[in-house]
Amino acid sequence: MLALHPEAIAHIGEFTITNTLINTLLVDVTLIALAVFVTKKATLVPGLFQSVVELVIEGFYNLIKSVAAERTMKIFPYVMTFFLFILIANWSGLLPLITAITFHPHGGEHVHLIRSASTDLNFTLALAIISLVATHTMSITTLGIKSYLNRFFPLNPLGLYTGLLELVSEFTKVISFSFRLFGNIFVGEVMLLTLSTAFAIFAPIPLLMYELLVGIIQASIFALLTMAFMAIFTAPHGSEH
Numbered sequence: 001m002l003a004l005h006p007e008a009i010a011h012i013g014e015f016t017i018t019n020t021l022i023n024t025l026l027v028d029v030t031l032i033a034l035a036v037f038v039t040k041k042a043t044l045v046p047g048l049f050q051s052v053v054e055l056v057i058e059g060f061y062n063l064i065k066s067v068a069a070e071r072t073m074k075i076f077p078y079v080m081t082f083f084l085f086i087l088i089a090n091w092s093g094l095l096p097l098i099t100a101i102t103f104h105p106h107g108g109e110h111v112h113l114i115r116s117a118s119t120d121l122n123f124t125l126a127l128a129i130i131s132l133v134a135t136h137t138m139s140i141t142t143l144g145i146k147s148y149l150n151r152f153f154p155l156n157p158l159g160l161y162t163g164l165l166e167l168v169s170e171f172t173k174v175i176s177f178s179f180r181l182f183g184n185i186f187v188g189e190v191m192l193l194t195l196s197t198a199f200a201i202f203a204p205i206p207l208l209m210y211e212l213l214v215g216i217i218q219a220s221i222f223a224l225l226t227m228a229f230m231a232i233f234t235a236p237h238g239s240e241h
Helices: 019-041 046-092 119-142 144-152 157-199 207-232
Strands: 010-013 015-018
Touching: 015 019, 015 207, 019 119, 046 119, 046 207, 119 144, 119 157, 119 207, 144 157, 144 207
Parallel strands: none
Antiparallel strands: 010 015
């Protein structure tokens, strides 16, 4: 059974190495390797892999451009990175070669040596905080501190009330971002693990296909919501619509 919290694999002093941390490092290595491969192997006449990569990147770029116009180049790197990072993290937990590896720390119960980082609330919470901080930092650098503060603390009373409500909603975004991603991926892996244990190989296949789709959807939702908030917060207040 998949535990709600990540399992400890080793300790370096006071620092705990968990199976989700190992997965996070593998995702980092995969992204770097993918970037190097695509850069070095890119050709004028693309193959299937290059075509798929270009299609995804171009699709996100054009979507952001239609929303953010001249702010596209500021927003695009964040959105694309979030999408790829979360997608690979989501999918990594569905690979039998990864999930089948177990470890017995200090002779205790066996745990998965590698576990999808998206099933760790610490991971999804960190992503949500990064998204929020990046959005507000970009807003300040784009509009200036005066315009940024005027969004939340305007001079008129009615606007101040609305601004305070908007400020509170910024903190609730962290909760919604993190729990949405964590809940969907964690529940999917629990169901997949349960079916795999009870019905061996073939029964979990339809669920596996479904979870591949869920992985794409959840990565897209996180990335596109980040895009929307960045586009809104970098536009002059009152001109978002």
